[in-house]
Structure formats: C-alpha cells, structure tokens
Amino acid sequence: MFDQSQLPINPFWNFSLDVYGQQGVAPACLVLQEKYDLDVNLLLFCCWAGFCGKQLNTKELSGLISGIEKWRDHVIQPLRDIRTWMKSETINGFRHTEGLRSLVKDSELWAEALQQNFMHLHMTLRPALLPSSEMAAKNMVLYLELCEVDAIGTVDCADLAAIVRGGFPELPPLEAVWLFE
Numbered sequence: 001m002f003d004q005s006q007l008p009i010n011p012f013w014n015f016s017l018d019v020y021g022q023q024g025v026a027p028a029c030l031v032l033q034e035k036y037d038l039d040v041n042l043l044l045f046c047c048w049a050g051f052c053g054k055q056l057n058t059k060e061l062s063g064l065i066s067g068i069e070k071w072r073d074h075v076i077q078p079l080r081d082i083r084t085w086m087k088s089e090t091i092n093g094f095r096h097t098e099g100l101r102s103l104v105k106d107s108e109l110w111a112e113a114l115q116q117n118f119m120h121l122h123m124t125l126r127p128a129l130l131p132s133s134e135m136a137a138k139n140m141v142l143y144l145e146l147c148e149v150d151a152i153g154t155v156d157c158a159d160l161a162a163i164v165r166g167g168f169p170e171l172p173p174l175e176a177v178w179l180f181e
Contacts, residue, residue: 007110008117011126015051015167016044016116022166028159035156036149039065039072041115046143047167050136053128060123061142067122068115076115079108133168137179140164157181 007013020026020040029040042064049056086101140160144152152160161176168176 007113010120012120019166024162025166028162046139051131052125
C-alpha cells in the first residue's frame, strides 16, 4: 500500500518524527490543534528552530504560515476531516471501509511530509551545537501571538511544555512549564 520511502526526507522531518513519538507530545499537539486551530507542523518547526539555535522573528514565521496556508486548507485539512469522519461514523451497508480509511490516513501523512519539506526548503536549519529550549518556547509563543491566541492557561502551558520536552528530553518537566509562564 503505502511506501514511506517515497516521502521527502530531511532533518526537520526526522526531528518531527522523533519528537512526535515522545510520550505526551502527540496528545499535546492534537489538543492545541483542536482548541486553537494551530498547525502541528508549525509547532514542531518552532521547536526544531530552537533545537537549531534559531529564534524566529515575525517576518520569518509569518512567511512560513502564509506559505503553507493554502496547502493546509485545501489538502491536509480535507484529508483529516475525511479520516476523522470515517473513524467516528458507522456507515451502514458499507463493508471493508478500514482499508480506505487507512489510505486516507497515509495520504494525510504524505501531505504533512510534503508540507514539512516545503518548510525545510523555505528555511533550511541545521542542529546547533547548543540547542536552546528557551528559543523553542519563544518561537512557540510568537506562533501563538501570530495566531491571535491571547491567553493560555495552565493546561496549555503543560501541552506546550510537553512538545518542548519532546525535543529536549533532558529538560525537567517543571522547567519546561516555566518557559511558558
């Protein structure tokens, strides 16, 4: 069915797979996506930039947001909507729909990988000798500001901290939360 070797591979994609696979990161990303309509790939890019020792500025992050907006709205979001609808709905009379849902899920993953490849090519970064969890957190805060997310609560801080800890596992949990308070 789906051959992951066809996906574009770059350091940001590899970092994202590692971070997203860390305990607590996936649920944190999905909560922030649902609650504030944030783009998980952008949250991960903010963390990646900090890992690369890069503090993003408004112009850079706005450029990324506008560069992926149409792709996100017209490709990724419709695929996500189909996949989640198929998961939640009982489709009477239809059999063997799980295979189709799996194909939609694979297509969504492929679309996410293509978006991340665009982001990587738009702003090619390399891991820094001194990665900065503080820069990662500042990048995420800037992203929230650009998305007009004004006040975040304690639970949101914990979710953002979980993402940062995914990229910086040596960071103690409380110290990660303090980055956002």
